[in-house]
Amino acid sequence: MARTASLSGFPEWLPEERLVELHVLDTLRRVFELHGFSSIETRAVETVGQLLRKGEIDKEVYGLSRLQEDEGEAKGKADPHALALHFDLTVPFARYVVENAGYLAFPFRRYQIQKVWRGERPQEGRAREFTQADIDVVGDGDLPFRYDVEIALVIAEALSALPIPDFRLRINNRKLAEGFYRGIGLDDTAGVLRSIDKLEKIGPAKVAELLKSELGATDDQAQKALQLAGIRTEDTSFVAQVRALGVSNDLLDEGLSELEQVIDAAVQRAPGKVVADLSIARGLDYYTGTVVETVLVGHEQLGSICSGGRYDALASKGNRKFPGVGLSIGVTRLVSRILSQDLARASRSVPTAVLVALTHDDSWDAAQDVAAQLRSRGIPTEVAAKAEKFGKQIKFADRRGIPFVWFTDDDGTHQVKDIRTGEQVVAAPETWTPPAEDLAVQVSTAAEPAAAAV
Amino acid sequence: MARTASLSGFPEWLPEERLVELHVLDTLRRVFELHGFSSIETRAVETVGQLLRKGEIDKEVYGLSRLQEDEGEAKGKADPHALALHFDLTVPFARYVVENAGYLAFPFRRYQIQKVWRGERPQEGRAREFTQADIDVVGDGDLPFRYDVEIALVIAEALSALPIPDFRLRINNRKLAEGFYRGIGLDDTAGVLRSIDKLEKIGPAKVAELLKSELGATDDQAQKALQLAGIRTEDTSFVAQVRALGVSNDLLDEGLSELEQVIDAAVQRAPGKVVADLSIARGLDYYTGTVVETVLVGHEQLGSICSGGRYDALASKGNRKFPGVGLSIGVTRLVSRILSQDLARASRSVPTAVLVALTHDDSWDAAQDVAAQLRSRGIPTEVAAKAEKFGKQIKFADRRGIPFVWFTDDDGTHQVKDIRTGEQVVAAPETWTPPAEDLAVQVSTAAEPAAAAV
Structure with a gap:
């Protein structure tokens, strides 16, 4: 990185x-x-006069000017009404x-x-x-x-x-x-x-x-x-x-x-x-x-x-x-x-906890229903865009660190797979919930490198 | 406003x-x-060349220059490497x-x-x-x-x-x-x-x-x-x-x-x-x-x-x-x-749900203990800075829309007052919790003004 x-x-x-x-x-x-x-929040710009009010500053300030402004309109650096980006928030x-x-x-x-x-x-x-x-x-x-x-x-x-x-x-x-x-x-x-x-x-x-x-x-x-x-x-x-x-x-x-x-x-x-x-x-x-x-x-x-x-x-x-x-x-x-x-490191690269896989290309609508039910209970969920082979859809989740993939069989049975362990269970979109630690992205401290003594 | x-x-x-x-x-x-x-997030600045890449734009762009830059260093508007503030996020x-x-x-x-x-x-x-x-x-x-x-x-x-x-x-x-x-x-x-x-x-x-x-x-x-x-x-x-x-x-x-x-x-x-x-x-x-x-x-x-x-x-x-x-x-x-x-309007002007009042100037430390206990359970809490008359401390809360004021008697009894109703109850800092709607600021829709039909 x-x-x-x-x-x-x-x-x-x-x-x-x-x-x-x-x-x-x-x-x-x-x-x-x-x-x-x-x-x-305050605006990003102040007048130069305001920024320099306390006299000389040792910060390098970025001044602003409109690219399309007329020549006559251009303001000199010394103009206290000219605009500049703030260099602190105080x-x-x-x-x-x-x-x-x-x-x-x-x-x-x-x-x-x-x-x-x-x-x-x-x-x-x-x-x-x-x-x-x-x-x-x-x-x-x-x-x-x-x-x-x-x-x-x-x-x-x-x-x-x-x-x-x-x-x-x-x-x-x-x-x-x-x-x-x-x-x-x-x-x-x-x-x-x-x-x-x-x-x-x-x-x-x-x-x-x-x-x-x-x-x-x-x-x-x-x-x-x-x-x-x-x-x-x-x-x-x-x-x-x-x-x-x-x-x-x-x-x-x-x-x-x-x-x-x-x-x-x-x-x-x-x-x-x-x-x-x-x-x-x-x-x-x-x-x-x-x-x-x-x-x-x-x-x-x-x-x-x-x-x-x-x-x-x-x-x-x-x-x-x-x-x-x-x-x-x-x-x-x-x-x-x-x-x-x-x-420190994030537990995955996306907010998504569940990817709803597509069995057929025309099951997108039913998959959206599943996703809406999960989201209504606060579970971040994506729906696959194409009914690719399940292996490819699982790989899509794996590359992003999405822990669960949801499958709906043709007979309407729902199953959810933890792709880290391979465990797959029958589940209902109205009730299934991931473990708390998988619901949202966790940021955890990595093992600390040897720090010098105080 | x-x-x-x-x-x-x-x-x-x-x-x-x-x-x-x-x-x-x-x-x-x-x-x-x-x-x-x-x-x-992307940086606030792009090069002018990047912003104008798709040809003429109809947006007015703000160019940047360092106020302290040397004369020879100044870049013309036409310089594609000059910096400017982005005008959109796409x-x-x-x-x-x-x-x-x-x-x-x-x-x-x-x-x-x-x-x-x-x-x-x-x-x-x-x-x-x-x-x-x-x-x-x-x-x-x-x-x-x-x-x-x-x-x-x-x-x-x-x-x-x-x-x-x-x-x-x-x-x-x-x-x-x-x-x-x-x-x-x-x-x-x-x-x-x-x-x-x-x-x-x-x-x-x-x-x-x-x-x-x-x-x-x-x-x-x-x-x-x-x-x-x-x-x-x-x-x-x-x-x-x-x-x-x-x-x-x-x-x-x-x-x-x-x-x-x-x-x-x-x-x-x-x-x-x-x-x-x-x-x-x-x-x-x-x-x-x-x-x-x-x-x-x-x-x-x-x-x-x-x-x-x-x-x-x-x-x-x-x-x-x-x-x-x-x-x-x-x-x-x-x-x-x-x-x-x-x-729409916020239910109060500050995040604070509870103001811990001071009985004496030297009770600040004990008040901080109460506040720390409330905060540890997610209750936004401030401590008064001075042991002014209780009426003044209540007014401090009232002006900000802080719903509750906490009092600790000399004998160590804690009481909390809902300053909107005047109701005051004995409470323990380890267990007392405000009603859910008072815990965090609520933003609610005001009565909508008559809107034109579609």
Whole structure:
């Protein structure tokens, strides 16, 4: 199944692969709805002005133009009214909330599962078209911090329900980091975050150099910032470790308390799934408190499979602010990995559980009656199109993984054959039902390949 | 709910409207899977060369370019390798079939529910971004005609399951029409079809003029062509009516026999839902046999809500041909109409069935335990974020249509209140279950407005 997309960066799945993706999407939807999140979709396009509203973005954006448009009509890249494809679901959601504020009940909790596009260089885990599954809660004016805790728990539950390897949510808090930097006298906190964000790529020595050369940090300041970023605990002991660094600042205290609440709840409700990781920075983005990245254990080089955090200032309407907190699962990144490493598989390639065979070409109508009776009881059923030899009709089912073939004799006797075992029994179309595990396609985890230790 | 899209032609739904759309999508998926159709998705973009492969198209196509691309990199409109958004799902599906022929089992039956884009002038029933739900069956080399019959029946069943007014599939056959035109000596059959396609817009007198002025038809030829287009029957009596016109031609015979098979099966299996309508032409498209359009009774001016047909030559790979037959439902057109005329409504605006109230701020953790128990039995549940007065917490539920609020006393007694009736009962989180009709959101048909007679 090692096919290459015919257009680099635009993956397409075969039907049996799509069944794995559908299983992932259905599972996420089920968990999100169990937690009361409402589905919405936003249009695929935004105005360029909207996409660039928060200033420079590091995402490659696809602009749109009508092929048949008149020359004079063509809009320049700089035109803020020109249309472009969205590169995430958070910016469009913020726009949607502001536009529809009068129709929504706040705090508003929604999930959104859609494709997004980025014109970046494709590589494993990075496509140009990919599906994201987001949950967010947005408040009107304020939003209790408890939603930060809840969002992390919902995502841990959702990821646990997927056929994927073990994962870790790595959580930090911008207030904690920024308060700490201020406490040691580094006031360009955005600059420090940008440098710390490079830690995994370039290592601590080079980050220290950057802090000194670009931000004028002293040796001691650089070392303190690196010590903070080195803290990683599976429980709330990070608090004592930060305190031991001897820095005091009000914002730091607030951030410590917030992160402690998240980790404390996670230790109880999602044990082993969440770590406090004080190196997490989340680059340029609009986050103001909690920040999250997620790795698959043993697949760390794939990058984060679920990211997000708290944003207090992304959406506003005049004086009215809509603070939010949300996380975004990279569905295509996960599904690509599941498929390329054969981590899960569909039990058959089609929804069909029963093929109704044709004895004669003119028995199609009677076969449709049988099929209609089976379908009325929820059994996915196809009817053969031609009265080929039974061997050929059975092969038709076998190639697709359809487990049962139905035969109707000339005397009206019905029989159904399990083509995997060869067992054939007399059956009535009004009552016969396949075993539950054969009714719908099952997606099951294959034996997991040896994963690296945590 | 008469909101206007903030970008003309790009509709977005409120959460309670989206629930109606989800109901439509889930219903279509269920029916398609019951009939053994496999889900696939294709990428949103095709190359311009692929989209224009069949020559001129009358759809307005959106081209793509990277906003950050270098000047020299910019591709002209004429570049066949430039990318553009797909304008339907049939052309991408044909490309997918050819590319993946070695991995698919033929006849291959798939459904595909995705957004498509056309840069046309928006009006009621015509958006620039809209969702289509397609089913097709494609063969390798040949495809039994029976699939034409089956596709029509599946679509009639799918549409019957939706919360929409009564509908009619209007079915014709290109072979029938082309054979007839040849039989009366009009050999530019594409030209005749183009003129006949304008019948509803400009009327028979002007179509007759067109046939004479543009195609050199005689009075008698024009009248015969119009007589054919005037035939519309709810059963197979159209055969006798065509025969009575005294035209003989082999292709005509083949088309008559094909259409007769479709109508014959529909009279039995989808009574009242299908008519033979010999005026249906389907414009410029790639159809070679069966052609279908569908109207909502009483909403004819909305245009076709489901169209398609047989295409024998859309997909090929060298000498290998992949004939297909398929139909496409205009989901956004249907949902827009359902919403604008209030034809169906969701029973509440959120998935949540139960809100767990907080007695004290520190009872959040115990409330999460209750919620987890309810969710583990499939009951969508939210937990309040703050221990506000019970009246305020009840109002939170009421605004969203959440039917039940759960209270836990300090002594650990649980009670659940139906906030619609005020009834409150002692309940256990391990066993209490809401009535089936309250468990999940229900979408039900509102009283139908007076519809025009057929």
